[in-house]
Amino acid sequence: MLETERDIEWVASALKDFGKFPDTAKRRILVALTDAAQGTTSDIAKPMKGMGAGVFEVALKYRTDAYRTVYAVQINEKIWVVHAFKKKSKSGIKTPKQETDLIKNRIRILTEMLK
Numbered sequence: 001m002l003e004t005e006r007d008i009e010w011v012a013s014a015l016k017d018f019g020k021f022p023d024t025a026k027r028r029i030l031v032a033l034t035d036a037a038q039g040t041t042s043d044i045a046k047p048m049k050g051m052g053a054g055v056f057e058v059a060l061k062y063r064t065d066a067y068r069t070v071y072a073v074q075i076n077e078k079i080w081v082v083h084a085f086k087k088k089s090k091s092g093i094k095t096p097k098q099e100t101d102l103i104k105n106r107i108r109i110l111t112e113m114l115k
Helices: 012-018 023-037 097-113
Strands: 008-010 045-047 055-062 065-075 078-087
Touching: 008 012, 008 023, 012 065, 012 078, 023 045, 023 055, 023 065, 023 078, 065 097, 078 097
Parallel strands: 008 078
Antiparallel strands: 045 055, 055 065, 065 078
């Protein structure tokens, strides 16, 4: 463990949704989150477009499904997992608007709460 490793915190509903993922998907995503906590970016994580600096999406294809976990690195010196969901859209790779709105709202609320 690196001395500079950051804590990983979860929004309760994100953790609940993440708990429904298949075990193999959970393990792979947890490795990506651990990478982020250690200051590196996993090969399955990328900056999330339209969310501003410091917001990343872990995108994992597992069997016939796609799982997404979104985390922010610039809130209160911790890695905050703000959303986890199974992508249901069959057309294109774009994250559905209802999901992006939820992510933005959760980041806004967290930022206000942790001032």
